[in-house]
Amino acid sequence: MSNMRKISDINGYVEGNSKWPDFDKKICEEGNVVFTIPKSENIYDAPIFFNPMMNLNRDLSILFTKNYSEKINRKLRIFEPLAGIGIRAMRMLKEIPESVEEIVISDYNTITNSVSNYNKEKLNFTNNLHIFNRETRSLTLDLAENKYKYDYIDLDPFGSPSPYIDFMWPVLNSKALISVTATDMTALCGVYPMACFRKYGGYPINNQHNHETAIRILLGMVVRSAGRHEKGITPIFSISVDHYAKIFFKIENGRGRANKSMEQIGFSFTCDNCHEIYYEKIDGEIPKCCGELQKAGPLWIGKLFDKDWCERGLKSLETMKLPSEKRIAKQLLEGVNEEDLKGFFQISKLCKKLKISQPSFTDLFSKIDEEGFKVIRSQFKDQVIRTNISGRKLVKILKELAEK
């Protein structure tokens, strides 16, 4: 179906030739893009919000956009609401032009719009980058009503994505890719459990699993929202890093697909004694273990990664020169190993709980290897390992190493 209105005729479209706002300029660089922002003492005092620390977040968007475009063998139509000054979009247009047809970005702040427009013109993205000054939810529904559909949405708000996700479904192509970022980790990791439950509908847990649980609660919120709109999701990649969580997932239309995703909504139970973690479906039995069980959820109990996408991502990294490629590679490796290595333990917390001194990771890893099991460092949290050894056996090894 053809679009009902030209994109530039939709309310809030920011026209070209806008003036640079009344601030001193600062030249920045990220990836292949050189751009201008207002000068400021630090990022939180600035008249616009741009956080250079989030380059890993933007790298991931670029990596998976490229891979998705390669998979379906065509250029993608991309929507990034709450885009700030649009550096992610500009990097995409510069670094992977072969993957991008056009990008719509929006922000409700007019100074931010002026800065993005200035850079858009400097970088000559006049035909394939559209900037909007509009409240996110209204813009999204307006695009949908005018038959605009997107292959990739990057939802990266300040704080929680929970007030926005429900509004995204009407503007997506079937089989679209979505990424959602959450920066409210104190809620998701269980420091403020009621804030988490209110925003995500899942009760968190503040233990050694809290960062993985954060991802699962975020996915749980997304899956239930998709379910209400008869869509199912498949996670591609997940990361909890630098005080935010980011997930990538594919969508598929239909009640059957939605039900299949909903079947992966349940609870996690962590044994207070042996630290084993169990996942149960919503109508499942409560597991029994050697200690008291700490419950979290409802949350996503399925896989957090797609092995094929992670392997493809690792391969692409070799040629892409992304600023954060090393850290991304580690997380992709974790994704490749997810199915084999389901055990997830934070060694420092576990040793503290056991009241024993902590061994070096070298000693621990060779001991686990000796026993015939696999182990890698997890990127989800500092001091965390991902392994196929059981909680009970791991505790035994830790105690033995501590006694040496």
Place this chain on the structure above:
Amino acid sequence: MSNMRKISDINGYVEGNSKWPDFDKKICEEGNVVFTIPKSENIYDAPIFFNPMMNLNRDLSILFTKNYSEKINRKLRIFEPLAGIGIRAMRMLKEIPESVEEIVISDYNTITNSVSNYNKEKLNFTNNLHIFNRETRSLTLDLAENKYKYDYIDLDPFGSPSPYIDFMWPVLNSKALISVTATDMTALCGVYPMACFRKYGGYPINNQHNHETAIRILLGMVVRSAGRHEKGITPIFSISVDHYAKIFFKIENGRGRANKSMEQIGFSFTCDNCHEIYYEKIDGEIPKCCGELQKAGPLWIGKLFDKDWCERGLKSLETMKLPSEKRIAKQLLEGVNEEDLKGFFQISKLCKKLKISQPSFTDLFSKIDEEGFKVIRSQFKDQVIRTNISGRKLVKILKELAEK
């Protein structure tokens, strides 16, 4: 803040002087309104959808609109998306004109729009009834963006309200009243549990409590949606009748209010043996009883009625002459008694389970009364009582009566 655009300038506004569509006419009457619809063999073959059986649903909307207007001592601005031919709105304008400032109705079907427009002009509602031909979610966001806010929303879609509720929050005044109707009772009552879980995010149960559980799951969905938008809710009235469930609730803004509502999200557990029902918070303990426990949820574990609103409703009924006043009065009475009578048992199912013959309600009620407890018939489901006697004591009484 003043509205940005005149209501008639918003996309999809149906202008006056529309022609009656090419169908034979049939004159109908409900409450104080005489209106015209296309003639048809039965309601499901008709070119427009109007179900005379739903008059109780419309009566309730009229009753609580009147009471809310009286409580806040001003006329209300009302929005009814998915309104069909708008009989609810027209009855409000005719039967309680002192309570209504104006009503916006919408439907995506042009024949439906023509019929409502014809009746609007016949009934002379040209200034206070606005008809839209527009997709519900887009219209709602457009109204919100143009600063239109409503005191009462009646969301009564064909099927489940779950794809729509998230879109309603931006268009509501603070402390607004909302009613939500669901007609997909096979899902909510647990015949198709995964359909229920997908649409409402709560796992249902198909036992003697299923109609009350349906209401609680519907409320659970609403509370979580409100929570994502930092609003809390207070249920006013709930009913499960004639193959639909309808709830009325007040909203309040703020994270604190939202958290308070979220604290009432948990699980219900029904004992397979003594039929006692337990409600536990999301982070609560699992109860212990004499039999196996059947779990449902996450769902609303709080009150389903507001006693003051129910008492006021009963009083208003005396002067209003609503077509379904008798059935409404029974449910209002149940609301008045809710706090005292928490036990909820379907006598026929319970006797079948106990493999005993069922006593007459007269015998049962006098026996319960003799034992010093209170009991009324519940409107939630046929053969159901609401009482303050325990499940175990009730089973004892039923067995004694069966042995006589």
